[in-house]
Amino acid sequence: MGQQVQRLGAYAVVVRGDRILLTRLAERVTKQELWTLPGGGVDHGEDPRAAVVREIYEETGLRAEVGETAHVFSMHLSDTWRRGRRVDAHSVRIVYDGWVAADAPDPRVVEIDGSTADAAWQPIGAVLDGSLPTVGLVTEALAELRPQQRQRVAAYAYVERDGALLLTRNSALGPHPGVWTLPGGGIDHGESPADTVLRELHEECGLEGELGELLTVDDHHFTGTAPIGRREDFHAIRIVYRASVPADAEPRVVEVDGTTDAVAWVPLTEVATDAARFSSLVRAAITAAGGR
Structure with a gap:
């Protein structure tokens, strides 16, 4: 068994009409095209709501707001790879309902050399039918989303x-x-x-x-x-x-x-x-x- 690693992340489901705001993982994270929710790790001492707002800006260039309530998702991979080493990984992901202004500009990646390669409004239908490759968290969060x-x-x-x-x-x-x-x-x-x-x-x-x-x-x-x-x-x-x-x-x-x-x-x-x-x-x- 590899070293035990636990990570707390904060993310947001941001929907506009029939589209959802997603970010594409950089090649250094995965060689395949893979889209995920905007968000990331919560820094020590950082409020999760502040973390997701910060991450959304870094990954999409958009100023977002998030709601007061959230869903929590847990993923345990007892044998996986992180940063070139084998680990026993446990990820706890807090997912908020988020939104950006109706007249917000198109998304763009602000963070340089980070884990995000692209950001875009993607069709929800393409997420649900599997034609757009996404991490499991995206469909899990969409299933729980209520306006x-x-x-x-x-x-x-x-x-x-x-x-x-x-x-x-x-x-x-x-x-x-x-x-x-x-x-x-x-x-x-x-x-x-x-x-x-x-x-x-x-x-x-x-x-x-x-x-x-x-x-x-x-x-x-x-x-x-x-x-x-x-x-x-x-x-x-x-x-x-x-x-x-x-x-x-x-x-x-x-x-x-x-x-x-x-x-x-x-x-x-x-x-x-x-x-x-x-x-x-x-x-x-x-x-x-x-x-x-």
Whole structure:
């Protein structure tokens, strides 16, 4: 039996849509193409969460965040080779749910002469069907991955004028980039839904509004990427009020680098003929208002 060697490592599963962030092991580690999760050994005295954030940057050049909980995987190889010698190896791997910003650049290896030769977003399907060669930890971690559950209560304005509806477009930081929806957003702690609508009308449209009656309460459940880049099992509760704005007011986006990148008056006929460009909230609000 070789010398007993135990190693503690910290890693992260970082998923974006149907792809996962992986790193390819350098030739000095293996002569074969082999991909693994970003991460590595925890230094003495280092917090594992800090270690995985450091390792992700060194191996991919990306600034990542990780969740508070993790899964622990253990692998014991009683007769293997490490750095040219035969050892009895025991690896304990802590794997976190991780994420990077939705607008993060392409990954690139920062560390020189390390154990990583490449970094890339790889198709999850290729990992699961075995067409992409990976270490066992990748499929083990994917099997345990669950999106973060999040419920959000938000309030919106239904503003109709001359056969057109005031709508805002989701930016790349929004849950559905390029999709048009009603002006509005999340209710801050302690804030009334009515105040939320008026605040969001100003931030997203540059308009001072006046609220009318409660129009409808709608909900939407889906799994997607949050503005911070984290994969979430998202449940939205959406409160919609009728509202009005000054007749001569022209909308403009006030909030910079937010989840809205455009605002416009969109004819209701356009919504009816091109439903794919508009959120389910828009269609639900039109129906509640008596439209089709």
